[in-house]
Amino acid sequence: MKVGVIGGGNLGSSLIRGFLKSGALSPNEIIVSDSDEMKINKLAKLSVAATNDNRKLVRESDVVFIAVKPDLVEPVLKEVEDLSEGKLFISVAAGVSTKFIEERTRGRVIRAMPNICGSVLQMASAYSMGSRATAEDERILKELFGKLGTTFHVEERLMGAVTGLSGSGPAFFFYLIKAVQDAGVELGLPKDVSFKLAAQTARGASEILLTSEEKIDELISRVCTPRGTTIEGMKILEEKKVADAIREAVRAAARRAEELSR
Ligand SMILES: NC(=O)c1ccc[n+]([C@@H]2O[C@H](COP(=O)([O-])OP(=O)(O)OC[C@H]3O[C@@H](n4cnc5c(N)ncnc54)[C@H](OP(=O)(O)O)[C@@H]3O)[C@@H](O)[C@H]2O)c1
Secondary structure (H helix, E strand, O other): OOEEEEOOOHHHHHHHHHHHHHOOOOHHHEEEEOOOHHHHHHHHOOOOEEEOOHHHHHHHOOEEEEOOOHHHHHHHHHHHHHHOOOOEEEEOOOOOOHHHHHOOOOOEEEEEEOOHHHHHOOEEEEEEEOOOOOHHHHHHHHHHHHHHEEEEEOOHHHHHHHHHHHHOHHHHHHHHHHHHHHHHHHOOOOHHHHHHHHHHHHHHHHHHHHHOOOOHHHHHHHHOOOOOOHHHHHHHHHHOOHHHHHHHHHHHHHHHHHHOOO
8 A cells, every 4th residue: 555645744744754663654655745845855764755746646645645734735636636536535634624625536535633743653633534435444544543543533523623632732732841841940950850850740641541540530639649749739720720721722722723624
């Protein structure tokens, strides 16, 4: 199976790195196209075929990821429409519906929302099936994305929520980890030590959540011993309504995905 990725930017390149790292695909099964020569040269270093020719990519691929910015999906589809018969298109563009793509291609379509954590095989993603996509197409998607992390089928009307939560999510977690790191520095820790303590703590906390039988609230209470240290910090988080701010951030990102909808 040959897989093409149109757009080798942040998301496209993280998918490619994940496919290679996980062994889901070998370099000779991947072709990527980009309009930026510098990116093409960088991607070619991964030993995959890299080109500026979207038509060549579609001609050579069975599965075509569309990983350009949402407003560029339409011109890209126009460019390759006559070559699209029999191809599976997997679009990761925020807000672009399967219907929009189906109306502009003869291929089968899946809409997916991955995140940049695919490059380290820790991706959280979801997908919706287009009207022409088959069970075999779903199997291909699940196999590829399953190697990069977890993936869930959701109704297409929920893709905005997924975009706000796990598509944009890495930036929200980076921001939180940076705040913890900065607090450590203010308390006198060297920056590199503070950074590693913060990031590793986030990793460990996620790992416990994903593997434990215990609920989140039980785990919080397990760290918050009465009259201990953590409870003092939790009081501040409650007072400053941090949970509300985070919920609002996810909602704002989801809303933006809806605004981009086509
Ligand atoms: N970034 C994320 O974390 C994330 C997460 C989930 C989904 N997404 C989705 O993924 C898509 C890409 O986002 P991104 O952040 O990876 O954007 P990006 O870094 O700008 O990558 C897009 C790449 O496509 C190239 N490009 C532009 N026009 C092209 C064309 N006609 N043919 C081939 N390549 C072309 C761009 O080159 P130039 O720079 O020269 O324009 C750029 O290198 C978006 O639709 C976004 O909604 C992104």
